[in-house]
Amino acid sequence: MGRTAKPRSIMVALAEPHKRIQPVLARATQLAEAVGAELLLFHAAFESALSGRPHFDSKRLARARGWRLDQHTRALERHAQKLRKRGITVQTLAVWGEPAHESIIRAAIRDGVDMVVAGPHEPRRNNATFPLRQTDWQLLRLCPRPLLLVRPGSPSMGPVIAALDPVHSNDKPATLDRALAEGAAALAAALAVPLIVVHSIPPALDALYESESARRKMREQAATAIHRTVGSAKIEAGDIYVVDGRPEEALPSLARKLRAQVLVMGAISRRGLRRFAIGDTAERTIHASPCDLLILKPKGFSLRLGRVHREPVILPDAAERPGRLSKT
DSSP states (O other): OOTTSOOSEEEEEOSOTTOSOOHHHHHHHHHHHHHTOEEEEEEEEOOGGGOOOTTTOOHHHHHHHHHHHHHHHHHHHHHHHHHHTTTOOEEEEEEEOSSHHHHHHHHHHHHTOSEEEEOOSSOOOTTSOOOOOHHHHHHHHHOOSOEEEOOTTOOSSSOEEEEOOTTOTTOOOHHHHHHHHHHHHHHHHHHTOOEEEEEEEOGGGGGGOSSHHHHHHHHHHHHHHHHHHHHHTTOOOSEEEEEESOHHHHHHHHHHHTTOSEEEEEOBOOTTOSSOBOOHHHHHHHHHOSSEEEEEOOTTOOOOOOOOOOOOOOOOOGGGSSOOOOOO
């Protein structure tokens, strides 16, 4: 997907496909219907009790893994059938492997999806912290595709907020701001909602300026830099905010005030590391976010995954299954 293009194919990573209520799937469905995208319902299955070792693996274990994988596939298909009746093109894929985040990433790359949608599968209180799983955190770090993390119970009609850092006080690459602006604009257009651009100025920066006029000039320079970024990205923003406060406090506060449905942020690249790390500020902001999060990587992000360890799987024959799904 180009930075300004609407997603044409969306992977939905379902942690527990057998559950009837699926906030992640509901959000992905909303987006797919808005832009006419195809959906890939995906599940990475693994159970340590069914994981053999080189000297202990057997055909019996392979068949047991096949039965479990078939159950997950049938659960995915039950969700898919409902969506196909709404006119959405849906495919399903369940694989056996761990860790789950690597299976998700490999499938996203192999199938060429434009966006990955993931997140908690259970509704939570509105004032609770963002309940991310270990798989979600690893996707934050490593997923090369735009990653939409769904917070169950978040607003669904408000604006999209892009958090920019024009002075790069949080160690973001300079090119990331433009990618964030373009990605946020594409999502706002897809959802037909306003785009809001914001930059927060940490209190610690005030110590660098001796007078109020100097601090005011610094804020004006930040606003000018944001307008320059928005202009270079050739997008339109409904409002631009320069707010005082730590990002982990100011950004969630503004999102809550505006009832934003998505906060767009960038993953932080640490010098000398091949992989991306989530910094303390970003982690606290994610925990405090009252809405969904769209996480983007800067241009040129490259990924190296570990070696694949495949365990044999023997799927049951159609005659062995307890029931057959009707074709659509």
